[in-house]
Amino acid sequence: MVTNLQAAQAALGDLIEVAGQIAAFTGAGISTECGVPDFRSKDSPWRRLRPIEFDLFLSDALMREEAWRRKFALDDLYAHATPGRGHYALANLVASGKAASIITQNIDNLHQASGVPAERIIELHGNGSYAGCLSCGARYELLPIRRAFEATGAAPVCAACGGIVKSATISFGQPLPKEALARAYKASVACDLFLAIGSSLVVYPAAAFPSLARETDARLVIVNGEETPLDAEADLVLRGDIGDIFQPFAS
Structure with a gap:
């Protein structure tokens, strides 16, 4: 686990640089700096x-x-929420071709607002x-x-x-969209670097995608404010403020 900010940014940058195809997976933690309340x-x-x-x-x-x-x-x-540094960092990865898609548990539409084309966003829990x-x-x-x-x-x-x-x-008790799940599965097995950002990684089946990527030999990076059940599986765990960690990649 890396907690020093500069070391975290450097380690993340090194993995992004050598990655061929990145899949990003985001949870509520990426949006808290934007004023969107989390659930837990x-x-x-x-x-x-x-x-x-x-x-x-x-x-x-x-x-x-x-x-x-x-x-x-x-x-x-959160009517006036705007994308944060993590959103813009991922938008840059998509625009550069490094990231093929963003898998998200969030319903706040902030990935779209950051400039990511809607067709590149896989919304597991729908859109509010x-x-x-x-x-x-x-x-x-x-x-x-x-x-x-x-x-x-x-x-x-x-x-x-x-x-x-x-x-x-998607409400409690409502089935997750099959098309989104299929796309998330495809993105997870196709990537060589999986970024799990701001998710507690306890809600399934969504939380299975990081492990799936790891099982297909992708490197797994977990960026979160608190520990997750999958930290032991990760190649790199960055604990700290998500916006601060992604600041160098956001501009």
Whole structure:
């Protein structure tokens, strides 16, 4: 484990320089410097405004209304968040051709805001910046939904088919998107350097991808503020502020 900042930056830079293809995997820790609250900290607003479980969302109109109330309350907490140094560092790796894709557990849309093309981002837990119909897949922007919700208190329904409209995030109990999982698997086995950044690496199946990459002979780097269950598997563990560690790579 490397905790000295300059040593951490140098060690990371050396591995990036010799890498042929990088896969980056990001969790909430990359966005905390941007003002986006994480899920696991003691005082996290996600604990107070816990998302409604998927089966309750489907079965109960009142729960759908409560889900949207909590959604908009959380959105207000980080409405002005902008990408951080870690996001821009990864955007540079994608732009340079070093990184083929970014696998993310985050729903905050900050990788897109940093300039990474949407098709290069693999969102395992969806995206909180828009909504979609669960029946026909029609996309809906949030501002009109919010205006209608605040005026009526009713959860939105699809104008095209009458189906249930939900934030495009993956709720507890909702299956992860098969296409995203397949793409993440492909990226993990194809890379020779896997960067796991800002993730506790305890939520499966997402947390399996670093080990998968390691099993296919990729080097594994874990950058996180706290220890993870996979630290012993890593070639390099960098413990510290993610933005500070990635500062040299962000410009």
